[in-house]
Amino acid sequence: MITRLLLAMPFLTVAVLLLLALGALLFKRNLIKMLMGLSLMESAVNLFLVAIGYRQDGVAPIFTNVPQTLMVLPTVQALTLTAIVIGVATSAMMLSFAMVIYKKYGTVDVRNIRKLNG
Amino acid sequence: MRTALFTAILLILLAGFLQVAVGLPFGKPARTDMDDYFLAHAQDQAAANNVVTSVVFDFRGFDTLGEATVLFTAVLGVGMMFRKLKPGEEYEHD
């Protein structure tokens, strides 16, 4: 049982990270902290993708001077690369929104910016 | 009230996540047909040593084009938000 738990450790980390991210999104009222939660969720998904493509005793899928040909799966790593770049783009967008909201309302608390004032 | 509800939701999700996490096998991926094909043919079809780069730029090159477009669009959006204000136009709090 304990061996099984230790072997599943990356997925446990993913579960804990997802929980923390959801908690930050649900309980925090500060926009910047909510964005940190979103970033955490993105990291959890990246870790999940990399961990699900791991093959026991595999090496990185690069053939330059490689000692063996048993390699981990390359497709999930490519998907992770895509996810990281898109995460950077969306993070930049959301942080810019937060900056503009702070300029307009003078606060980043979501309770105070909920009202529509034109 | 809301805090209790959210905590309950989070606990239920935690139970589900933990069940899935313990059940997933680590180190033994279930289906590897496509990845084995990429590993076997990246060097004769794309002539690249780095299989990840050959997947990103050759086998899934159209995906990468979309990714580059997303980055471009994000830069356009950031530029739209930080545009120069017209004379007389002001933010309320500055």
Add this chain to the structure above:
Amino acid sequence: MNMTKIVRTTADLFYPFCLVFGLYVVLHGHLTPGGGFQGGAVMATGAALLLVSRRYEDITRSLRQNTMKLCEAVGLLMFITAGLAGLFAGGAFLYNGLAGAGGLFGEPVAFGANPGGLNTAGLIPLLNIAVGIEVLGGLTVILLYMLSGVKETEP
């Protein structure tokens, strides 16, 4: 805001090394870990180093926003042009016709472990360079825009 002379000198010193390392990561993307996105991010790190150490008005004299926007657009256009060239040469968008054909980036690669040659992989290094230019321009423009929105205070 303007930082102290120590920070400014160190940033100036490390800026060319950041650029060269990023260029190395981009150019060796088909041989070693790395590629266009990672190398472009490393190069943009050099620009960020300059940005945090100086005042915004000082930095825009050497790191122009229009140049970086041009970099971004040129990178994306290079990518699309390379894809269209594959369309005309081989009948499919992004067709890797240069791989194994001799000529530019055209050496074939044997299966298995090998020391790796720079002149391989066909279209992939060209796309790496295009994406590297685009990411360098894009991230630097994002940083410049965000810094232009920050109200600066002098200590």
